[in-house]
Amino acid sequence: MIGGGYVGLVSGACFAEFGNDVAVVEADPAKLAALQEGRIPIFEPGLDRLVTENVAAGRLSFGSDIAAAVADAEAVFIAVGTPSRRGDGHADLSYVYAAAEQVARALRGYTVIVTKSTVPVGTGRRIAQIVRDTRPDLEFDVASNPEFLREGSAIGDFMRPDRVVIGTESERAREVMRRLYRPLFLIEAPILFTGLETAELTKYAANSFLAMKITFINEIADLCERVGADVHDVARGIGLDGRIGRKFLHPGPGFGGSCFPKDTLALVRIAQDAGAAARLVETVVAVNDARKAGMAMRVIAACGGNIRGRTIAVLGLTFKPETDDMRDSPSIPIVARLVEDGATVRAFDPEGTEQARPLLPGAVQYCQDAIDAATGADALVVVTEWNEFRNLAPAKLRAAMRGNVVVDLRNVYDPVAMRAEGFVYHSIGRPSTAE
Incomplete structure (x- = not known):
């Protein structure tokens, strides 16, 4: 090997x-x-x-x-x-x-x-x-x-x-x-x-198709927010169709990692070189890049349009849970923009801290656990859906934070429970009446 x-x-x-x-x-x-x-x-x-x-x-x-x-x-x-x-x-x-x-x-x-x-x-x-x-x-x-x-x-x-x-x-x-x-x-x-060529292309085609499913449900999530629909119910409704399937229909801040960003871009170049442009995949690449870049604006908007001098807790830095991989993680452009706009960022990830340090602005404060990151924060952002974040009691978060804004980019919390605890809760693709 x-x-x-x-x-x-x-x-x-x-x-x-x-x-x-x-x-x-x-x-x-x-x-x-x-x-x-x-x-x-x-x-x-x-x-x-x-x-x-x-x-x-x-x-x-x-x-x-x-x-x-x-x-x-x-x-x-x-x-x-x-x-x-x-x-x-x-x-x-x-x-x-x-x-x-x-x-x-x-x-x-x-x-x-x-x-x-x-x-x-x-x-x-x-x-x-x-x-x-x-x-x-x-x-x-x-x-x-x-x-x-x-x-x-x-x-x-x-x-x-x-x-x-x-x-x-x-x-x-x-x-x-x-x-x-x-x-x-x-x-x-x-x-x-x-054959050789078929096997080589199969990997790119598989990853690009899965990336396309993620991008599709992310765009549907944006539409749900505008029309008052619930993206989770939409995903369940279409995922029960055996021709579509349930997997990779989870809305979020965009895909990252070592495979999807690299492989979708490579497939676009392979197709262009072969004279058979893969326009769907080209769009997936563009939409996903824009989505990751735009996630910080959701946080800034939730904080009233100005985060200078604010303290923001970021939970999760790796591109997905159960890995320490930071490659093309959505947290990178999100945290960079928050720091650029004057916020103090307190971050925690169960496994990715050391990998994150050279990729994120030097001003980021790395914390010992989720509650440590939330302590004194004006707003909290969930970027990666580690199970330990799902299990955090809203009351415990509320007691630790100075402010009450939560921007949940992975929809790990129950909107009703968060609202009952006094949070101004923002999620992805769920109707505003539930926030």
């Missing part, structure tokens, strides 16, 4: 749990040292136990030497980063191609080289060419095996997947992948074999 980041570490640990011998190669010295010392550099529920147990069993190891790790491997997964290329939104494949060349130089015999990273259509063909150019003598195949892991539930997603997609044109490669995923065949998980 080339790359010990989120995808590589989770996938490597899960493959080891399947009974495979897995060597994870990590180039970052600090991250590698942490892994070798038994410290997990990311937060993912259950991952620490899985890593510890498989290291103890001798099935999982960590190192920096690609040659030693891949020399006798049957399959080598490339799981390095593919960030958006600065300036044009295309996926930056420099790490992928560099890894492919290093792997090619180190291999000794037939191996399946698998892209686990999210890569644009055509990447597999390019990797095959790089390997052929580097090692004309080498017998190999290339496969695409995109990951569909949700942060916060990644281990369950790997062990009990909705589907596994494997793109390759070689029966020999298919057999290697079948053996690797044998435990999933035993539980009859759907395993879909496709």
Whole structure:
């Protein structure tokens, strides 16, 4: 497994749990040292136990030497980063191609080289060419095996997947992948074999469709506020239609994270380059960017249009609960604008504080818990729906705060209970009469 980041570490640990011998190669010295010392550099529920147990069993190891790790491997997964290329939104494949060349130089015999990273259509063909150019003598195949892991539930997603997609044109490669995923065949998980290009595109199409569902319900939420409807009832009403489904119909401040923003933008660029513009996805990107930028204005408006000198508590900084991932989190533009407009921001996140520090303005005060953040605040904003925020008693919040304004961007509280406690309560997509 080339790359010990989120995808590589989770996938490597899960493959080891399947009974495979897995060597994870990590180039970052600090991250590698942490892994070798038994410290997990990311937060993912259950991952620490899985890593510890498989290291103890001798099935999982960590190192920096690609040659030693891949020399006798049957399959080598490339799981390095593919960030958006600065300036044009295309996926930056420099790490992928560099890894492919290093792997090619180190291999000794037939191996399946698998892209686990999210890569644009055509990447597999390019990797095959790089390997052929580097090692004309080498017998190999290339496969695409995109990951569909949700942060916060990644281990369950790997062990009990909705589907596994494997793109390759070689029966020999298919057999290697079948053996690797044998435990999933035993539980009859759907395993879909496709061509390279199909597998590569499937990942982008899946993430873009889910991002589109989120953006759709966010726009419906805005409409609900204008006409007096309840977005939760609308979402339930349409989600009961089996053709639509209930998932990803939760209104909020816009999607973030390591996948949706990057992958929607990459799909737009792939489609433009292919001469088949994906206009729906283009709109999703634009609407989501505008939504995240505009959320701070909801807070400012709820505070009477001026927050200079006010203290605002922010609950939740990561892009979603059960992760420490701050990448493209809605909290970043929200907090930046609040600080820019003169507010004192007191923030708390159960797992994301250290990741947030370099991304948020230096003036932000980081607190020990939710009540600490709320203490003395004129207004409170819920950005991430951690369960511990849902369980906060309104009376306890009211006692801690100086003011009574709550802007709930995740709709975690009951409007009636909040109003009964004396809060001026603002939520997303619910009628004003309930606030």
